[in-house]
Amino acid sequence: MAKYEFQKVLKELRNVKGRGTELVTVYIPPDKSISEMTAYLRNEYAQSQNIKSRVTRKNVMWAIDSLIGRLKVYKRPPPNGLAMFVGHMDVGKDVSVPVSYVFEPPQILRVSAYRCDNQFWLEPLEELMVEHDLYGLIVIDRSEATLGWLRGKHVTVISNIQSLVPSKHGRGGQSQRRFERLIEQAAHEFYKKVANIANEEFVDVENLSGILIGGPGYTKVFFAEKDYLHHELKKKIVEILDTSYTDESGLRELLNTAQDVLSELDLMKEKGYMGSFFEEIRKPDGGLSAYGEGMVLRALEMGAVDKLLISEKYGKERLDLKCESCGKEVERTVEEGRSEADLDFSCPDCGEVMGMMGRKDMIQELNELATTYNSEVILISTESEEGGILVQAFGGIAAILRYRIT
Numbered sequence: 001m002a003k004y005e006f007q008k009v010l011k012e013l014r015n016v017k018g019r020g021t022e023l024v025t026v027y028i029p030p031d032k033s034i035s036e037m038t039a040y041l042r043n044e045y046a047q048s049q050n051i052k053s054r055v056t057r058k059n060v061m062w063a064i065d066s067l068i069g070r071l072k073v074y075k076r077p078p079p080n081g082l083a084m085f086v087g088h089m090d091v092g093k094d095v096s097v098p099v100s101y102v103f104e105p106p107q108i109l110r111v112s113a114y115r116c117d118n119q120f121w122l123e124p125l126e127e128l129m130v131e132h133d134l135y136g137l138i139v140i141d142r143s144e145a146t147l148g149w150l151r152g153k154h155v156t157v158i159s160n161i162q163s164l165v166p167s168k169h170g171r172g173g174q175s176q177r178r179f180e181r182l183i184e185q186a187a188h189e190f191y192k193k194v195a196n197i198a199n200e201e202f203v204d205v206e207n208l209s210g211i212l213i214g215g216p217g218y219t220k221v222f223f224a225e226k227d228y229l230h231h232e233l234k235k236k237i238v239e240i241l242d243t244s245y246t247d248e249s250g251l252r253e254l255l256n257t258a259q260d261v262l263s264e265l266d267l268m269k270e271k272g273y274m275g276s277f278f279e280e281i282r283k284p285d286g287g288l289s290a291y292g293e294g295m296v297l298r299a300l301e302m303g304a305v306d307k308l309l310i311s312e313k314y315g316k317e318r319l320d321l322k323c324e325s326c327g328k329e330v331e332r333t334v335e336e337g338r339s340e341a342d343l344d345f346s347c348p349d350c351g352e353v354m355g356m357m358g359r360k361d362m363i364q365e366l367n368e369l370a371t372t373y374n375s376e377v378i379l380i381s382t383e384s385e386e387g388g389i390l391v392q393a394f395g396g397i398a399a400i401l402r403y404r405i406t
Helices: 002-014 035-046 054-071 125-127 178-204 219-225 231-235 248-281 294-303 360-374 387-396
Strands: 022-026 083-091 095-103 111-117 133-140 143-152 156-162 208-216 237-242 289-291 305-312 315-321 329-335 354-360 376-380 395-403
Touching: 002 095, 002 125, 002 360, 022 035, 022 054, 022 156, 035 054, 035 111, 054 083, 054 095, 054 219, 054 395, 111 305, 133 178, 133 248, 133 395, 143 178, 143 248, 156 178, 178 208, 178 219, 178 231, 178 329, 208 219, 208 248, 219 237, 231 237, 231 294, 231 387, 237 248, 248 289, 248 305, 248 376, 248 387, 248 395, 294 305, 305 360, 354 360, 360 376, 387 395
Parallel strands: 133 208, 208 237, 305 376
Antiparallel strands: 022 083, 022 111, 083 095, 133 143, 143 156, 289 395, 305 395, 315 329, 315 354
């Protein structure tokens, strides 16, 4: 759900447009000094006095001053850094309104930036959207090995190890068999050294999604299948892939080769959840299944939902309406983004126009209700056939139940 809420914020930010270069974006990574960024903004404030347009100058100076004020509450950046978006949004008819978004991203920011434009600079945040999984990387052959981390599209090198394994050719005076034993012993020690680093880095990492192993020949398979790696890591080997290199460029080659595999893994997880739901619904009595907003909501309120399956395309909002004439209060579910002018707010009792008391995203509301009863919420994409069926056949919402409801 954190991913979904982050997506909504990004959507709002994408829709903000300025009349001139008066939308200010600031990114502060966790290792950046707040005082250093404040000093930088003060310098930009002084420079902004040279902007020719009076309106743009006024709005940019207001935005920078606002940012400096917001930074005063921080002694240091939050653990994931700080993203700040301040300026004036064009709402038409030569009118603009101030907007301000300041928050800690869901993942670590790795960029420090200040940018002033007619729209917010969102590329660093959009890159974080794919950084929800953490993979250990190993590329290996007999001559060297390199280990690293994969976070989304970012590869971080942990270590590069050069081996002392001699090449397979005869040395004068030594028997061929003895020389081969020495080679295999040196290779064994090299594999142990690589595995020790991998075990130290990857074991007990809570959010480790898997291990990817690559290399140009059979060595990678031998290393993965034998008992060099910790048994818990062997269980997490996702794929063994061919790469041409075993240095840092090999890690990046492994990433490129694994993209399809990793994408398929996410889809396979979704297929698994949907497959469990289909198994229940195929039972003569409907099994432990519920679908459609009304039935699922009732099951949630009873605490009967084990897994709540919601399509990412389930774009609906819950409106709280009240009639000022007769006091009637009602709730209505509408498609997300519908303007008030498009909706019928007539009171069902007296026919007068009702006022809107509140407007809430339905996915967030369902998540809050699910959290109350410890129900697991799973967002299903539409990239798979099963995800498409969830939208087309079941209205984008379904559930696997703990017990049957009547």
